[in-house]
Amino acid sequence: MSKTYYLAQSNEVELFKAAAEMDLPVLIKGPTGCGKTRFIEAMGEELGRDVYTVVCHDDLSAADLVGRHLIDENGTYWQDGPLTKAVRNGGICYLDEIIEARKDTTVVLHSLADYRRVLPIDRTGEVIQAHPDFMLVVSYNPGYQNVLKGMKPSTKQRFISLTFNYPKAEIEKEVLLKESDVDDATAQKLVDIAGEIRQLTDTDIQEAVSTRLLIYAGKLISKGFDPYQACMHSIVESLSDEEDVLEVLEKLISLHFEKNSNV
Amino acid sequence: MLHYWLEFEESIGKVWDKYLNRKVHKFHEEQRVHFTDISKSLNIFHHLMGGEKGKDLQVTDKRYVDTSRTALQKLSFLGKEFFLTWQDDDSIYLPASFAYFPTKEENEMLYYWLIAMSVHTNVTDKNLIEQNQKAMHYLTNKYSGFEKFYFNASEYLISKYEQLGFIKSLDEKTDEDLINDYPNPMWIYPSALTINAANNLNESDEDLTREEDKDESDVLEMKKQANQIDDKHETDGFLAFLPESLMSIFEQVNVDRMEDDTFDENALYHAEDLDEITIGQKQANLSSRIKMDFDLQPDKTLMYPIGKGHYIDEWDYLKNDYLINYVRILPQVNTNIIPIELPSRLKKTVRKIQAELDLLKLDRIKNDNLPYGDEINIDSWIEYSSHQNKSMHHQKFYTTFEKKTRDMATLILADVSLSTESGITQEVRIIDVIKDSLIVFSEALEKLQDKFAIYTFSSLQNKKVYFTIIKNFKNKYDDLIRGRIDSIKPEYYTRMGAAIRESAKILDKQQSANKLLLIISDGKPNDEDRYDGRYGIEDTKKAIQEVKKKGITPFCITVDLDAKEYLSYLFGRDGFAVVRDGQKLPKVLTEVYINLTK
Ligand SMILES: Nc1ncnc2c1ncn2[C@@H]1O[C@H](COP(=O)(O)OP(=O)(O)OP(=O)(O)O)[C@@H](O)[C@H]1O
Ligand SMILES: [Mg+2]
Numbered sequence: 001m002s003k004t005y006y007l008a009q010s011n012e013v014e015l016f017k018a019a020a021e022m023d024l025p026v027l028i029k030g031p032t033g034c035g036k037t038r039f040i041e042a043m044g045e046e047l048g049r050d051v052y053t054v055v056c057h058d059d060l061s062a063a064d065l066v067g068r069h070l071i072d073e074n075g076t077y078w079q080d081g082p083l084t085k086a087v088r089n090g091g092i093c094y095l096d097e098i099i100e101a102r103k104d105t106t107v108v109l110h111s112l113a114d115y116r117r118v119l120p121i122d123r124t125g126e127v128i129q130a131h132p133d134f135m136l137v138v139s140y141n142p143g144y145q146n147v148l149k150g151m152k153p154s155t156k157q158r159f160i161s162l163t164f165n166y167p168k169a170e171i172e173k174e175v176l177l178k179e180s181d182v183d184d185a186t187a188q189k190l191v192d193i194a195g196e197i198r199q200l201t202d203t204d205i206q207e208a209v210s211t212r213l214l215i216y217a218g219k220l221i222s223k224g225f226d227p228y229q230a231c232m233h234s235i236v237e238s239l240s241d242e243e244d245v246l247e248v249l250e251k252l253i254s255l256h257f258e259k260n261s262n263v
Numbered sequence: 264m265l266h267y268w269l270e271f272e273e274s275i276g277k278v279w280d281k282y283l284n285r286k287v288h289k290f291h292e293e294q295r296v297h298f299t300d301i302s303k304s305l306n307i308f309h310h311l312m313g314g315e316k317g318k319d320l321q322v323t324d325k326r327y328v329d330t331s332r333t334a335l336q337k338l339s340f341l342g343k344e345f346f347l348t349w350q351d352d353d354s355i356y357l358p359a360s361f362a363y364f365p366t367k368e369e370n371e372m373l374y375y376w377l378i379a380m381s382v383h384t385n386v387t388d389k390n391l392i393e394q395n396q397k398a399m400h401y402l403t404n405k406y407s408g409f410e411k412f413y414f415n416a417s418e419y420l421i422s423k424y425e426q427l428g429f430i431k432s433l434d435e436k437t438d439e440d441l442i443n444d445y446p447n448p449m450w451i452y453p454s455a456l457t458i459n460a461a462n463n464l465n466e467s468d469e470d471l472t473r474e475e476d477k478d479e480s481d482v483l484e485m486k487k488q489a490n491q492i493d494d495k496h497e498t499d500g501f502l503a504f505l506p507e508s509l510m511s512i513f514e515q516v517n518v519d520r521m522e523d524d525t526f527d528e529n530a531l532y533h534a535e536d537l538d539e540i541t542i543g544q545k546q547a548n549l550s551s552r553i554k555m556d557f558d559l560q561p562d563k564t565l566m567y568p569i570g571k572g573h574y575i576d577e578w579d580y581l582k583n584d585y586l587i588n589y590v591r592i593l594p595q596v597n598t599n600i601i602p603i604e605l606p607s608r609l610k611k612t613v614r615k616i617q618a619e620l621d622l623l624k625l626d627r628i629k630n631d632n633l634p635y636g637d638e639i640n641i642d643s644w645i646e647y648s649s650h651q652n653k654s655m656h657h658q659k660f661y662t663t664f665e666k667k668t669r670d671m672a673t674l675i676l677a678d679v680s681l682s683t684e685s686g687i688t689q690e691v692r693i694i695d696v697i698k699d700s701l702i703v704f705s706e707a708l709e710k711l712q713d714k715f716a717i718y719t720f721s722s723l724q725n726k727k728v729y730f731t732i733i734k735n736f737k738n739k740y741d742d743l744i745r746g747r748i749d750s751i752k753p754e755y756y757t758r759m760g761a762a763i764r765e766s767a768k769i770l771d772k773q774q775s776a777n778k779l780l781l782i783i784s785d786g787k788p789n790d791e792d793r794y795d796g797r798y799g800i801e802d803t804k805k806a807i808q809e810v811k812k813k814g815i816t817p818f819c820i821t822v823d824l825d826a827k828e829y830l831s832y833l834f835g836r837d838g839f840a841v842v843r844d845g846q847k848l849p850k851v852l853t854e855v856y857i858n859l860t861k
Pocket of ligand 2: 036037038096
């Protein structure tokens with residue numbers, strides 16, 4: 001398998017490795033599509049550890065993390081959940097969007113996230129001491145939608161925090177070149193467009209354009225799609241439903257990429 | 264002598280001819296684009312281009328440009344009036360409409376071009392050419408769309424207006440030439456102030472008149488500036504309304520004096536302060552409305568005080584301590600209310616929001632491990648099957664879905680200070696959208712069956728902080744409450760800290776698990792005294808901290824576009840939302856709430 005491509009934004013790689021070495025859990029904050037998942041995958045490879053990803057939601061139960069009994073022809077048997085697997089065998093357990101999970105679900109993490117590093121499983125009565133290669137990583141996207149939910153300070157303060165943002169222009173351009181195969185001039189334009197859109201405040205637009213969307217646009221373009229159309233479908237339409245915002249974004253795209261009337 | 268005269272005649276003829284030509288043949292009336300129709304988009308575009316967030320876009324007045332060549336021509340006022348694009352620290356000023364080009368797209372594009380140009384220029388009368396050329400090169404290099412537009416557009420303009428031939432041969436021109444030459448519609452011009460400063464150097468007679476009022480106050484200075492820009496059309500733009508607005512502010516000061524014996528220079532000082540905000544369109548609105556409301560006896564509503572009021576503390580950051588019992592809270596309720604039904608103008612929005620709420624399915628919650636219920640929980644059953652000692656198992660295998668009680672108590676605290684009189688558009692004032700928002704929001708909360716209360720506040724120094732009950736937690740939301748919302752009138756100032764503390768006291772008594780203090784405001788905390796400034800900000804920040812300590816989540820929604828800095832200082836980075844388009848406040852308020860609480 002080829003190595004996962006990840007271009008460091010700043011010192012996150014060193015920090016992550018240090019945390020892994022010291023058996024500390026990591027909290028990653030950052031907006032959608034800025035490279036969090038990619039980063040964890042790359043780190044897993046680098047450290048030679050499996051990554052168990054769980055995307056949290058408010059129906060997620062502790063059993064979804066820890067495991068449950070299942071039935072087969074011989075009766076019931078116990079099946080480890082992703083968290084338990086990582087704890088037993090070593091590996092990175094990555095809980096994406098952690099604050100979407102209910103608080104009673106995440107309490108199981110407490111004893112894992114401090115010096116004890118144990119996971120008690122109520123249903124089997126087992127208490128597992130974590131494998132030396134076990135690492136807990138959680139992420140969330142801070143934003144006003146989440147002020148009420150937040151994370152309990154007692155949970156938060158068990159983690160080393162890394163804050164991600166969209167990469168700087170040069171880095172983002174390089175990622176774009178690598179991931180989507182567009183030519184240099186187009187990549188520059190896409191990065192310029194992103195820079196401009198990110199200057200809008202949350203009063204203008206709710207979400208900023210992500211690296212992921214830029215890559216989509218780039219991929220469409222290198223497939224031979226008309227650049228203007230590619231940007232409209234990948235960037236503009238995904239960002240807003242408000243007519244005046246759409247209108248201006250369209251204008252912006254048309255300034256960078258000519259609109260062909262015959263498409 | 265005769266020779267001169269002839270030349271004079273001839274040039275008048277020429278100019279007049281061109282003028283007529285231009286008027287009759289050169290504009291494309293059918294394709295005319297108006298600033299007001301696209302101003303929202305232009306504002307967003309301004310931000311996209313990296314323009315300062317605090318800057319407004321406004322319509323400019325005509326400016327007199329002396330296009331005449333010779334001294335004699337100058338004497339005969341051969342200059343013309345033009346709409347130029349220019350900017351100062353507060354705003355970018357653009358012509359009200361364009362019809363130079365044969366298509367709507369191009370006329371519209373001219374606006375976008377000018378916005379982009381203004382972000383990249385800082386023009387004075389000394390660098391007109393350099394700045395505009397630099398920005399032009401930058402934009403045409405970076406944006407192929409602008410490149411195409413600019414070259415087509417300048418070709419077109421040159422072909423139609425020979426006076427603009429200089430666009431092609433700028434090297435021979437100096438800034439001075441061009442400032443008083445036929446203006447290029449695609450350029451940014453210096454603000455009137457800097458031009459006149461330059462002109463004063465050579466025109467000494469004008470200097471004389473200026474000398475006289477040199478030591479007058481800033482207010483007059485402003486009036487002067489305005490007059491230089493204003494072409495004496497009474498209605499559009501600028502400061503034609505200044506005297507009236509001044510009057511109304513003095514009236515207001517007088518009102519304050521009647522209520523309060525502490526009138527002093529301070530009040531005058533504030534009158535000037537207030538005056539500062541009378542530049543620009545929105546405030547034109549404000550001032551005339553203030554006046555209107557004073558004409559219509561303010562006391563038609565019957566405010567009924569609830570008790571004698573009580574005293575609460577305020578934070579003095581200089582002393583780093585509380586001033587004990589320093590602020591007097593006067594709770595009151597309007598007793599002269601006509602109950603109203605849901606206004607029909609809001610029905611559509613309400614229906615839309617309620618439909619959104621239906622989609623949310625907030626209302627079902629799963630309860631596991633019950634001895635009886637709707638469904639068998641397969642997990643519990645399997646667990647039971649694998650249990651070593653089945654008699655020890657709890658044997659509760661059922662799951663039920665219950666209506667979720669959200670256990671939310673929300674207190675909405677609305678700022679109804681005088682500044683909410685100002686307009687979002689000519690017809691709509693901030694206070695109107697606040698009132699509409701309160702109604703729409705209440706409808707949504709009713710539908711969600713969440714507990715809520717609504718209070719408004721305004722203040723006259725620390726002596727009187729009016730805290731008006733619209734709906735308390737016990738009141739049922741009905742026609743009477745709608746009537747109360749409808750009766751809200753803007754008054755006085757914004758002592759935010761006091762109102763926040765008072766609200767926190769009320770919320771603190773609620774039993775709900777989640778408590779939200781939702782503040783709706785249109786600007787900074789301020790009052791007639793030192794509250795207007797750092798002191799007020801610090802007190803408000805302190806009050807917010809107290810709120811959080813009580814386990815209440817504060818959140819602020821504002822229509823103040825410049826607000827970001829002080830708001831993140833007060834509420835934290837994620838503790839507020841700014842609503843760009845004030846008219847969307849009713850919808851946004853409810854959406855923010857749903858997002859906050861889901
Ligand atoms: N620094 C980087 N190096 C390499 N690729 C990157 C980098 N940053 C972003 N990407 C690209 O951006 C895409 C989106 O990133 P990713 O899926 O990791 O986002 P995320 O932060 O996990 O988003 P979400 O919060 O929505 O899950 C990746 O597929 C990758 O192509
Ligand atoms: Mg991800």
